[in-house]
Amino acid sequence: MQERIPITAEGLAALQAEYEELVNVRRPEIIRIVAQAREEGDLRENAGYHAAKNDQGFIEGRIREIEGMLKRVELIDSAPAHGPAEVRLGSTVTIEIDGDKETYTIVGAVEAKPALGRISNVSPVGKALLGARVGDNVHIQTPASLLQARVIAIE
Numbered sequence: 001m002q003e004r005i006p007i008t009a010e011g012l013a014a015l016q017a018e019y020e021e022l023v024n025v026r027r028p029e030i031i032r033i034v035a036q037a038r039e040e041g042d043l044r045e046n047a048g049y050h051a052a053k054n055d056q057g058f059i060e061g062r063i064r065e066i067e068g069m070l071k072r073v074e075l076i077d078s079a080p081a082h083g084p085a086e087v088r089l090g091s092t093v094t095i096e097i098d099g100d101k102e103t104y105t106i107v108g109a110v111e112a113k114p115a116l117g118r119i120s121n122v123s124p125v126g127k128a129l130l131g132a133r134v135g136d137n138v139h140i141q142t143p144a145s146l147l148q149a150r151v152i153a154i155e
Contacts, residue, residue, distance in 0.1 A: 004074040006089050006121065011111030012073060019066045022059055030056045069110060076108070087129045087154055089121055094153040095129070095138075101152060106130065 007015070034056055037049035076089045087093050087106060094103045104119045106129060112120035119126045128140040132151045140147040 002072050005069055005072045005110050006076045006108035007073050007110055008076055008090055008107055011107060012075060015066060015069065015073075015110065019063065019070065022063050022066070026059050027063070030059055085133060085154070087132045087151070089130075091129075092155040093129055093132075093151060095149040096152050097140075097147055097149045104129070 030052060034049065034052045037046055037052050040046055040048065043049050089106055089108065092103060092105045094101055096102075102117075104117050104125065106121050106126050107118050109120040109122055112118055112123070114123075121127070121130060124142050125140050128138045128149070129151070132138050134151050134154055136151045138149050138151065140149055
């Protein structure tokens with residue numbers, strides 16, 4: 001059996017929206033563009049046709065990828081079942097590293113967006129934080145160094 005993909009309701013909605021956009025808007029649009037480019041004549045020297053076919057391949061590949069993911073999603077509840085006692089998937093955690101406070105939401109790899117504070121449960125920071133409680137000191141092994149962080153808050 002294939003590995004389940006943990007995802008929040010928000011992440012699932014975004015994935016479904018991307019799928020709908022690809023299937024209902026981008027696919028028909030690229031089919032039309034390919035057909036128009038094909039009508040321009042000799043396909044061997046038709047850069048527009050080759051670019052459109054390339055885009056079509058990307059779109060079809062992404063559609064298949066999302067279909068595969070949607071079959072394996074495991075919806076995670078972002079509201080703590082037993083109160084915010086420990087960090088788990090869906091938790092929002094505030095940590096302190098060298099006096100600087102940072103807040104992250106722990107999500108599955110599919111919906112991770114580090115620049116937006118949404119980090120994967122399999123990232124070094126995510127792995128270190130899972131299971132931690134307020135007041136715990138955790139060690140985060142990054143490629144460059146070993147960091148120590150203190151858990152300040154869990155939501």
